[in-house]
Amino acid sequence: MTVLAVDIGGTKFAAAAVAPDGEMLARAEVPLRGPESAGRTLSEVVRRITERVAPGRLDGIGIGSAGPLDPRRGTVSPVNIPAWRDFPLVDALGETLPGRPVRLAGDAQCMALGEWWRGLTGDPAGRSRAMLGMVVSTGVGGGFVLDGVPYVGPTGNAGHIGHITVDPGGDPCPCGGVGCVETVASGPGMVRWAAANGWTGADARALAADARAGHPTAVHAFRRAAGALATAVLTASALFDLDHVVIGGGVAAAGPILFDPLRQAIERNTGLGFLRRLRVDPTSLGRDAGLFGAAALVLLQDSL
Structure with a gap:
């Protein structure tokens, strides 16, 4: 087939x-x-x-x-x-x-199912029992694979992690909510915040380049996004006892300038002992x- x-x-x-x-x-x-x-x-x-x-x-x-x-x-x-x-x-x-x-x-x-099947944990002996896949790009989405089965929920929409509220007084989100992860950590959300704070670049790719070069506003935009993503990851991990999170998408392609502060924020804010086994990796399958x-x-x- x-x-x-x-x-x-x-x-x-x-x-x-x-x-x-x-x-x-x-x-x-x-x-x-x-x-x-x-x-x-x-x-x-x-x-x-x-x-x-x-x-x-x-x-x-x-x-x-x-x-x-x-x-x-x-x-x-x-x-x-x-x-x-x-x-x-x-x-x-x-x-x-x-x-x-x-x-x-x-x-x-x-994305989560693809990683589970063909990606980092594609070896059946090493596959995660509870995995979250996230796409951080124009928006922020998520999906769960639990005991080898995608968990989609009663309506098929489980995993909308980008619409967890992380800033109740924050910006309105296209979904109709306020202060969602997506308003902070998506490419457009990061660019919008950076521009409001004096950055003059064109798009998320330019923002990533400036962050690598040490531009303070660009660096802070990525740290701010990493903090929002860490909150979402730890919330999902506490609820579903996750052992692995895999993140892809255009913003995630920025690499260490996102993943270093993300892992630091997760480590800094992890309290419950069972969460300390959590691994966070970039996608191994890319696009x-x-x-x-x-x-x-x-x-x-x-x-x-």
Whole structure:
């Protein structure tokens, strides 16, 4: 069984054809050029795969999408794609491969599942029993894999760790809340705070470069984000007895300027003894973690 895996993010859509052993037979990525272009972007990224792998060779579709989402109805309403509200994503992609199974989960849930299946703990002997995967990018998302099974909750939206409140008096969040992790630790949130405090750069990539160079405002933006993420990680760890957290996404790609203060904040604020075994690592699969997880929704469906 070879499946079409699709990863819907806030700034790009990716797709791949993935074999049962995890081999990626073809991969494509298309930037999202404005929320209104989401439909065209979806068609383009899928077309790039079906031009290389004949649709007749694809036995199903796995989708990881930014949320919120409704897996029962097959609809998505990504916070950062306002043009898609209750968008029938499962039906739209199902038309590509009529009669084949289609499974949908959150993008960060797929990132977590992909890491569990093919990443740092891909060896069955060393797999985490309780893992959180986080995507820190345009938004902040999360997903749990508990005892080898993605935990998605009654509505399919478990893991929205970016919408834990860390600053009750903070900025409004696109989700409708106030002071969410996402307002502090997402790329746009970090850039917005840095600009309000005198930084004059263009985007999160420039902010990361300036932080590496020692620009004090940029450095503080990353430390501030790390503190918010540490609060979220420790909250989730206390609730779910986590042993491993894996973090990916564009902001996480900044590397030590985020992970060093993040680990320091976690160590500084860890109280309960059972939390001290927690490991926090960057994704080992990079931008492909969500694609592997989306594929696993179909390839591993009998065991999930």
